[in-house]
Amino acid sequence: MRRGIFISIEGPDGSGKSTQIKNIKDYFEGKQFEVVFTREPGGTAIGERIRDIILDKNCKEMDYMTEAMLYAAARAQHVSEVIEPALAAGKVVICDRFVDSSNAYQGYGRKLGEAVAVINGYAVKGCMPDLTLLFKLDPSVGKDRIRVDQQDRLDAEAEAFHQDVYRGYLQLEKQFADRFCGIDASRSIAEISTEVCTKLDRILAAWESRKAGN
């Protein structure tokens, strides 16, 4: 049974996810939780090797289904090796991108649709986030924040691709309204941090009442 709290962070590239993750980590550590911070693709030795292949700008010929399956393969390893054991031990897991990135980028951006949800069902095995914070920012603004020499294979995709991904995220937010929480990421870092902490207060209260009920 899950004893911990699982939070995933989603949004376009450059929307400020990494910047806010430190704030989230500090929030839970301040409340004496053990926090596991991890990321996708990656988070395990095997997953980081898969990451190198997926994000390599030289892998220009990569088939979209190959790409989707590689993300799912890295995720299967991540869930079984890191996320499930940490949650079973009562830790807070903060994951920089999770299955919704595949649904948005491969499902909507690459237009692979439902196939992405199907293959990820095998990878995730029901281990879904309690809360998904979606950093909402027009992808063109996010892209301007990333230096060209730091762009990976996905960052370097055309504007139209990133707009499709973003529309996908907005769809997912509606579809999974029970766990998604949208954050207006066009504001200042301090304003966003305050809103994020308010959302975390809420998820923590829900977790405490769940625990008290057990």
Ligand code: ADP
């Ligand atoms: P992501 O992890 O979503 O790709 P980052 O947190 O790395 O995004 O942020 C990308 C860039 O934008 C960094 O240079 C960061 O300092 C800057 N940044 C982050 N949040 C904001 C914000 N609210 N306003 C302006 N710039 C920001």
Ligand code: TYD
């Ligand atoms: P990363 O540098 O981790 O993200 P960011 O640019 O937001 O800091 O790069 C990961 C890239 O991979 C990013 O462009 C999103 C993409 N991605 C997918 O297409 N599908 C997925 O399932 C995941 C986890 C990421």
